[in-house]
Structures are given as structure tokens and as C-alpha cells.
Amino acid sequence: MATKKLVMVGNGMAGVRALEHLLKLAPDAYEITIFGAEPYPNYNRIMLSSVLAGGADIQEIVINDWDWYKENRIQLYAGHMVTRIDTKNRVVYSDQGAEAKYDVLIMATGSNPFMLPLPGADKEGVIAFRDIKDCEMMMETSKKHKKAVVIGGGLLGLEAARGLLHLGMDVSVVHIHPYLMERQLDETASRMLQRELEAQGMTFLLSKHSESIMGRKRVKELRFTDGTRVDADLIVMAVGIRPNVALAKSAGIEVNRGIVVNDYMETNIPGIYAVGECAEHRGIAYGLVAPLYEQGAVLAKRLAGVDTAGYAGS
Numbered sequence: 001m002a003t004k005k006l007v008m009v010g011n012g013m014a015g016v017r018a019l020e021h022l023l024k025l026a027p028d029a030y031e032i033t034i035f036g037a038e039p040y041p042n043y044n045r046i047m048l049s050s051v052l053a054g055g056a057d058i059q060e061i062v063i064n065d066w067d068w069y070k071e072n073r074i075q076l077y078a079g080h081m082v083t084r085i086d087t088k089n090r091v092v093y094s095d096q097g098a099e100a101k102y103d104v105l106i107m108a109t110g111s112n113p114f115m116l117p118l119p120g121a122d123k124e125g126v127i128a129f130r131d132i133k134d135c136e137m138m139m140e141t142s143k144k145h146k147k148a149v150v151i152g153g154g155l156l157g158l159e160a161a162r163g164l165l166h167l168g169m170d171v172s173v174v175h176i177h178p179y180l181m182e183r184q185l186d187e188t189a190s191r192m193l194q195r196e197l198e199a200q201g202m203t204f205l206l207s208k209h210s211e212s213i214m215g216r217k218r219v220k221e222l223r224f225t226d227g228t229r230v231d232a233d234l235i236v237m238a239v240g241i242r243p244n245v246a247l248a249k250s251a252g253i254e255v256n257r258g259i260v261v262n263d264y265m266e267t268n269i270p271g272i273y274a275v276g277e278c279a280e281h282r283g284i285a286y287g288l289v290a291p292l293y294e295q296g297a298v299l300a301k302r303l304a305g306v307d308t309a310g311y312a313g314s
Helices: 013-025 045-052 066-071 132-144 155-166 187-200 246-250 289-304
Strands: 004-009 030-036 075-078 082-086 091-094 099-101 104-107 111-113 126-128 147-151 170-175 203-206 210-214 221-224 229-231 234-237 241-243 259-261 272-274 279-281
Touching: 004 099, 013 030, 013 289, 045 132, 045 155, 066 075, 082 246, 126 132, 132 147, 132 155, 132 234, 147 155, 155 170, 155 187, 155 234, 187 203, 259 272, 272 289
Parallel strands: 004 030, 004 104, 030 075, 104 272, 126 234, 147 170, 147 234, 170 203, 259 279
Antiparallel strands: 082 091, 091 099, 111 241, 210 221, 221 229
């Protein structure tokens, strides 16, 4: 049987985990090509807060190093952004001029951080907390500047704030709700957490609605709708994520909030699948790693020709 060509767009945790399964089940069934927008091998995004807080360095959060790709005969185009998919001729094109033909295409494009559309959000020093580049930017900024503001009092925002505190910055956390982590904690537990974090040096600005970001070239302060303001040399937005669907949409793949898939992670176009944070299954796009690994296991079995029940949701 001829080896089929499998191309994956995205080099993140969910997609690569699916390929690990596939390689165990059917090691010689596919000739694999991966396009990853970041210039790194597959790494653990969940551990970025540890890098920021000094508990790990970037090498320690790599899941599959460069050698893993070589050992599994995977062609990795790292630092390549896929700009176009020709679904008729089954070819993928990158911004660096690389192209790859496919029999099977997996969309594993993940999510983009949601950036509040505030006036001034394009200024220098306004970033998200999503990838290694964001971590490096925070570390560099902490060497020259002092005041950091994190917008978002959820788990990700508090992790970013903790890391910035470790880097020696004065950290204020801005949250739209009257108490922190309202999705996970009740008010009593939240107040206990707040007291603990205040003792570590964090400042909290609760029930605050951000209005605009001030400064000439670089951010200088954040203004609120109630007329108050806070000084800032760095603003980190940690207000949520959105499935990265622009490429899929431009290729004519059905998109709602995420890339719409059935129980076998198939899109509306034959031969094209989606897995991870970019996928929407039965109306839900998951942002946690466990459901994404479950999706990947189903997809791997499907591609290996192994009988499997469909993914029924998590």
C-alpha cells in the first residue's frame, strides 16, 4: 500500500499528541509534514508561567525536541505561517515559500489571545500571554521598566502577574468582576486568594472597566471608565482566547466559533480534519488540554484505520 501524505497545520500540544498516537498505531502509514508558526519544536504552553516565574527554562518545557521529528521522519517547517490551502489540488502554502501536497490535512491551529479593542492597544508594551515570545518580552521589559498591569483576574492573568512579580516588577491586576477567578471560586475562597496574593505584593483593581491606553509610542498608563487611571510600562492582556479559524475560513472549511467537526474530527471537506482549541464539536470549543487529548486519540485511530467510537464530548 502506498504511503499517504499527511500535512498538519500547527505544531502545538493537541495536534502533536494526536500524531504520537498515530505513529504508535500505524508507524509507516503516512509521510508527515508539519507547519509551525513559531520557530520552536513542540512545547508545553501550560508551563509558560513556570518559565516566567523562574521555575523552568525554555529548554525544559519542550515536549518533543528537534531529534524527535528526525527520528520519526517528520518534515517540520518551524517558523512558517501557512497562508493558503488549495483544497481542490490538496496543496498547502507557507509565507516562506514552502508547499506540501496532502492526502490528509489536519488543522491544529489552536487559539489566538483575545485582545481588548481599546484605543491605544497597538502601542509598544501591550502584549498577550500566549507563547514563548510573550515570555521573552516580559523578561526583557522587566530589566528596563518597573510598572506592570495585567488585565484579567482569571487563572492565566494571575499566573502572568505572579511571573512579573518574580521578575521584580510592581504588578497591578485589573478585573472587570468584583472578585477574582469567579468561574472557579466562590466569593469567600476568592477573597482568601486575594489576601494571599496581596501579601506577596500584588495590587488589585476590581470592578474596573478599561477605557483606553495612554502614552506616545510606548504605553504610559491605563485609564478606566470611572475616570481613574493606573501607571503602566507594560500591559498584559489575559482576557481569554478565540479559536484561530481565519485560514480554515479562507479555504472554505465550515467555521462557526471554531472549525466545525463531527465525532471523528472531520470537517465538511473530505480529507480535512481539525483537532484542539481551533475545533468546535457539538457547539463547544474546548480550551482545556484533557478534552483535546481525547479528541486526538479518536482522530489517530480514525487515521490508522482502527475501529473506534466517536468523540462524544467531555
